[in-house]
Amino acid sequence: MEPPRPSPGPSGTPGTPTTRPKQAEITPAGGLNLRESPSSSGAKLATIPQGTLITLLEEQAGWYKTTFADQTGWVAAEYLTLVDPSGSDNQPDKPAEPKTRQGVITAANGLNLRDNPSSSGEKLVTIPKDATIQILAEQSGWYQTTYETKTGWISAEYVSLIPSEASDPPPASPPAPKKGKSTAANGLNLRATPAAAGEKITTVPGGTLFEIIEEENGWYKISFDSHTGWVSGEYVEIVENTDEDKADDAKADEPAVNPNPPSEETLPEITIDLSVNGTVYILGGSGVISSTAQSIIEGKAFSKYKENLRDFPPLPAEIKKEEPPEEEEPDDPEEPAPPVDTEYDPSREVPVDPFIDIPEYALAGKVIMLDPGHGGPDPGASGPSKTHEKDNTLPIALALKDILTQAGAEVLMTREDDSSPCTASKYTELEDLKARVALANSCNADLFISIHNDAFTNPAVNGTTVFYSAANPKNVESLHLAGSIRTSVIDIIKTTDRGVKPGNLYVLNNTKIPAILLEIAFISNPYEEARLQNQTFRENAAAGIFRGIYAYFTTPIPKD
Numbered sequence: 001m002e003p004p005r006p007s008p009g010p011s012g013t014p015g016t017p018t019t020r021p022k023q024a025e026i027t028p029a030g031g032l033n034l035r036e037s038p039s040s041s042g043a044k045l046a047t048i049p050q051g052t053l054i055t056l057l058e059e060q061a062g063w064y065k066t067t068f069a070d071q072t073g074w075v076a077a078e079y080l081t082l083v084d085p086s087g088s089d090n091q092p093d094k095p096a097e098p099k100t101r102q103g104v105i106t107a108a109n110g111l112n113l114r115d116n117p118s119s120s121g122e123k124l125v126t127i128p129k130d131a132t133i134q135i136l137a138e139q140s141g142w143y144q145t146t147y148e149t150k151t152g153w154i155s156a157e158y159v160s161l162i163p164s165e166a167s168d169p170p171p172a173s174p175p176a177p178k179k180g181k182s183t184a185a186n187g188l189n190l191r192a193t194p195a196a197a198g199e200k201i202t203t204v205p206g207g208t209l210f211e212i213i214e215e216e217n218g219w220y221k222i223s224f225d226s227h228t229g230w231v232s233g234e235y236v237e238i239v240e241n242t243d244e245d246k247a248d249d250a251k252a253d254e255p256a257v258n259p260n261p262p263s264e265e266t267l268p269e270i271t272i273d274l275s276v277n278g279t280v281y282i283l284g285g286s287g288v289i290s291s292t293a294q295s296i297i298e299g300k301a302f303s304k305y306k307e308n309l310r311d312f313p314p315l316p317a318e319i320k321k322e323e324p325p326e327e328e329e330p331d332d333p334e335e336p337a338p339p340v341d342t343e344y345d346p347s348r349e350v351p352v353d354p355f356i357d358i359p360e361y362a363l364a365g366k367v368i369m370l371d372p373g374h375g376g377p378d379p380g381a382s383g384p385s386k387t388h389e390k391d392n393t394l395p396i397a398l399a400l401k402d403i404l405t406q407a408g409a410e411v412l413m414t415r416e417d418d419s420s421p422c423t424a425s426k427y428t429e430l431e432d433l434k435a436r437v438a439l440a441n442s443c444n445a446d447l448f449i450s451i452h453n454d455a456f457t458n459p460a461v462n463g464t465t466v467f468y469s470a471a472n473p474k475n476v477e478s479l480h481l482a483g484s485i486r487t488s489v490i491d492i493i494k495t496t497d498r499g500v501k502p503g504n505l506y507v508l509n510n511t512k513i514p515a516i517l518l519e520i521a522f523i524s525n526p527y528e529e530a531r532l533q534n535q536t537f538r539e540n541a542a543a544g545i546f547r548g549i550y551a552y553f554t555t556p557i558p559k560d
């Protein structure tokens with residue numbers, strides 16, 4: 001098929017000399033393709049990211065010849081903004097960056113400042129309604145701010161942004177576009193509006209890297225696969241920009257010039273899965289991976305799994321087996337199973353034997369400290385049926401103690417009844433946590449396992465998360481333990497897998513032994529609240545934790 005007739009070149013900027021400009025800026029958000037010949041059917045050499053300044057070498061029928069990343073080729077003129085290098089008056093207009101440096105608290109009863117961007121973060125102070133706060137940073141629907149000398153995180157949902165004053169000095173250079181990565185294993189819905197009720201446009205696969213165009217109430221506006229829409233910030237991990245990755249992953253072709261299907265051969269899609277024991281697996285045959293991923297694999301760029309990236313063990317069975325043809329659309333993290341209104345059926349909780357395929361006294365000689373979250377004056381999170389986290393964490397820990405004891409381990413507990421281990425004259429949450437850490441650090445235990453329930457404002461959110469802390473001196477072991485427990489717990493209780501996450505949590509940061517914090521399920525989700533009260537569920541959760549501990553001791557830690 002004939003390539004479409006290229007469109008005419010750009011007209012000169014009014015007021016500039018009519019001599020041909022020497023430089024131009026790339027305007028499409030997804031970048032602009034550099035092609036071998038001045039035609040949209042020319043072979044693609046590279047994608048030049050938005051905002052890149054290029055030097056124009058030659059013009060031909062609406063295409064400019066230029067050089068980018070050591071390659072010389074052609075770009076479509078209509079997606080360039082010409083720049084007059086002689087003066088600054090004719091710099092291309094750029095849309096004003098939304099300035100979001102200040103906000104006002106809108107929550108009627110005030111808003112909790114927490115020590116990390118999660119509703120399970122420890123509460124530092126409550127900021128009253130209508131207080132004005134400075135936004136220092138932003139992450140997954142949370143804002144970092146300082147209030148009364150304390151710096152922490154608040155849910156963006158209850159903050160109304162106020163534009164900063166016009167007198168603010170402009171940033172020295174335009175900030176690099178923020179990038180995010182989908183963390184929803186089964187894909188993340190792209191919606192027409194920033195709400196779970198927004199019309200679904202398409203599904204963004206887990207692990208997809210994209211540029212964040214805009215942020216609103218915990219939702220990110222992104223472009224994916226030629227669609228623009230909104231994804232829930234809860235399932236987006238913000239990715240640090242490097243010079244290298246600006247050029248990567250750009251997907252947009254010259255936007256919408258060619259009504260015909262692209263004539264170039266589509267490269268096979270590669271999935272890079274960072275989720276299995278922190279090991280990188282490249283699936284789907286040969287193809288091209290981004291230079292960022294390549295750098296991470298070669299150990300040149302940062303990854304939180306860097307320790308494991310130089311070793312390529314054989315693929316585990318669950319990866320190796322052929323994927324069955326996809327029939328159903330991926331699970332929707334915003335409309336997850338179980339839905340909020342699913343009626344709980346306790347007969348579906350089937351008791352599991354924790355010891356299947358595990359030898360007798362498998363943990364003889366091991367000392368394990370269990371930490372049932374909250375207790376005493378601190379109920380922890382509460383569910384819609386007014387049940388309390390502290391009343392779920394203790395029975396799970398006690399069931400786990402039974403199993404571990406049967407397996408020959410010595411078990412220590414931070415509490416064995418509805419009390420706080422805090423011995424300070426005045427109870428505070430911090431003193432309570434300090435007491436738990438002091439117990440863990442004084443008893444020569446091999447592991448510290450903290451058991452909690454999660455909670456969130458949206459009752460539909462559900463699933464299991466395992467936290468470890470990079471600040472823990474045994475962080476490599478902690479990550480390995482977190483991965484083992486995640487796998488075995490989800491395998492038994494079949495909750496939504498929210499993965500292993502680094503958490504800035506007091507008990508994990510300050511313990512000196514391998515430590516994890518398990519958020520078993522969401523007490524704020526009515527279905528999971530009901531499950532958490534079921535004794536079979538509690539014992540099965542304990543069985544899952546036990547099997548994860550056993551796997552931790554019997555599987556080697558991935559090598560550096």
Ligand SMILES: [Zn+2]
Nearest residue numbers: 373380452453
């Ligand atoms: Zn908790």
